[in-house]
Amino acid sequence: MKKVIENLRETAARLLQNKEAEVVIGWGLGSEAVRTQPVFITSPDNVDKLVWNPFCVNGLTKYLSDLKTRPGKIAVVVKGCDSRGIYRLTQDNIIPRDKVVVIGIPCAGQMSYTKLASKMDVSGQLNDVEDKGEDLLIKTSKGDFTVKKSEVLLDKCLTCEHHNPVVADHVVGDTINTCPTPDNYEEIKKFEAMSTEEKARFWLSQFERCIRCYACRNICPGCTCRECIFDAIKPDWVGKEINVSENELFHLTRAFHLAGRCVDCGECDRVCPMDIPIRLLNKKLLKDCKELFNMEPPGSTEEGGSVLGQYRLEDPEEFM
Amino acid sequence: MSVSEKSVLNQKAESSAWKPKIIGFCCNWCSYAGADLAGISRFKQPPYLRIIRVPCSGRVNPVYVLRAFQKGADGVLVAGCHPGDCHYATGNYFTRRRFLIFKRLLEYVGFEPGRFQARWISGAEGQKFADNTKKVVDDIKTLGPNKRMRLDSIPQIKY
Structure with a gap:
């Protein structure tokens, strides 16, 4: 050291x-x-x-x-x-x-x-x-x-x-030779297996606590829009009040804007003053993007971009 | 009580009962035309789907869906052209990716499966449009009114 x-x-x-x-x-x-x-x-x-x-x-x-x-x-x-x-x-x-x-x-x-x-x-x-x-x-x-x-x-x-x-x-420092631990999303699977009521209860109790400090957005290397949807007043995309409904809109939108772009550095989770497990949302999106579209971990190669900004003709079909 | 009075009372009781409120984002080039065709063909369908015309299903921002739930929608339907049929060539391919992910995210945080649906309905598929409307309305009726995210259920702060 x-x-x-x-x-x-x-x-x-x-x-x-x-x-x-x-x-x-x-x-x-x-x-x-x-x-x-x-x-x-x-x-x-x-x-x-x-x-x-x-x-x-x-x-x-x-x-x-x-x-x-x-x-x-x-x-x-x-x-x-x-x-x-x-x-x-x-x-x-x-x-x-x-x-x-x-x-x-x-x-x-x-x-x-x-x-x-x-x-x-x-x-x-x-x-x-x-x-x-x-x-x-x-x-x-x-x-x-x-x-x-x-x-x-x-x-x-x-x-x-x-x-x-x-x-x-x-x-600087020596290369670490421990083989990478592949993430098999055990925790996400646990949450997915819960019943709809359990999920709703868990997530609403999380969203309820949010104080909308936007620390998760400010720390995120993927959140770099010059005009952020959460700051915009005209149009008023997201209500500025702190209540469970607007908080949920904020969290789902924030997570979705990072879908297929989140590099999973876990910083949002760390900076949250209310200990909201924000990373569980990001991880879920990572898991789905990987399963549905064979996405590489975002940010691991120089080339790439947003998975949702691309498409393949043979993407899974569920809306027929 | 006369028969006519009774029927008026019945009507009143019926009108106060909950009716599903479903928002349908329909692509101008396919599903909206499909809805038109369903109308002029006189296919019977429940009157609970409120259609918002969009230029392409790819124009539908997931925030619109969440906003609809906030403003009291019991269900949201996004309908667009079949993949390969997009008026703008590729718009609905992006829709497909976007809403595959978004639907899973909603279910992950505890929305009932079926609250949000997406369908491909072409301009020639009036019957499919009517059938799908029936199906969506049935699904939402089984689920009951949506309470999640509704802004009118939140006590307003008085300043």
Whole structure:
């Protein structure tokens, strides 16, 4: 891990020095021991702020959409899951590929803050993290803690298909050779098997809690429309009131706009302040697109686009 | 009570009973013409389908469907040309993909199967249009009124 950090800082310093990039977006130490926060480095003197540890959960690709008008190239540090977002942005013509310098870090899995917080005192500052195989030794200013990796791993990392970034101009760290765990959508199947009443009860209780902060939209590398349907007032596509009906309209529409485009980075789920399992909607759409139209995981190749923007004559027929 | 009074009362009781409200998005070039043909051919069909004419079934945004449910529709039908017959050559191929996915999403979040339906009905298939209307109305009658997403069931905030 130390080697990766050194490598990362070196690469960032070199990019900034040689003017190959004007800014490097990466992770820096956060307010608590097991948190990180995004940092924007513009000078080679500041590269020491960059870190890499198993708590770099934030996806940084959406910042490319915000910074696309900035002069010069933008370097961004990505994990495997975030790297699919790069292809999402370039396929959607949000940012040209040659404006982005991708620094890829192979990632064995990230740790969940909520799970860690239930097992240790997270209020200190992080001094060091040591990978002990099965366990993780976290040295903080409030003491040292050992946690079992399998107990604190993020749920999305359990079925990770891309431990190594799908796109990277510079790779720091060693390639991870664990074979990808193919997602067989066990959880989605469980929800599909529920009765209509059960499904309705579950989802209405989820939609009811939404506070319409639009964090899920703002973090999403697929949600980059200049004029968003949820902001539009004329026409008033989606009511702005917070009630279960308008919330449901919002969630179904948001999910559907991502149908066949969602790169399944799981960021919407993570940022939701009300813990609405947004990813369950996205996953369902991914599963259907895969089953009905043989879709590749979106964002895993440079070419591609929206599955619903294409068609085949031999698509399944149900409406006859 | 006279016979005529009784029949008036019966009529009143009937009119207050729930009748399905079904919104049909019909493609101008096929299904809408099919509905016309069903009409001029005097095929009997239940009067609960309210047709909205669209230039192509590919013009139907899934938000329209959800909006219809919000505004009190008990069922929604999207009808367009048979694949290969699209006036704009390929519009209904996109419709097919879109609504295959959308129908599954609705059922996943707990809409009853049958609340939303899609059909291919050509301009020459007046009989199919009438038969399909009967079928959709029967389906919705079995399901009963839709309560999901209805805005009029939500207490309005008074400012």
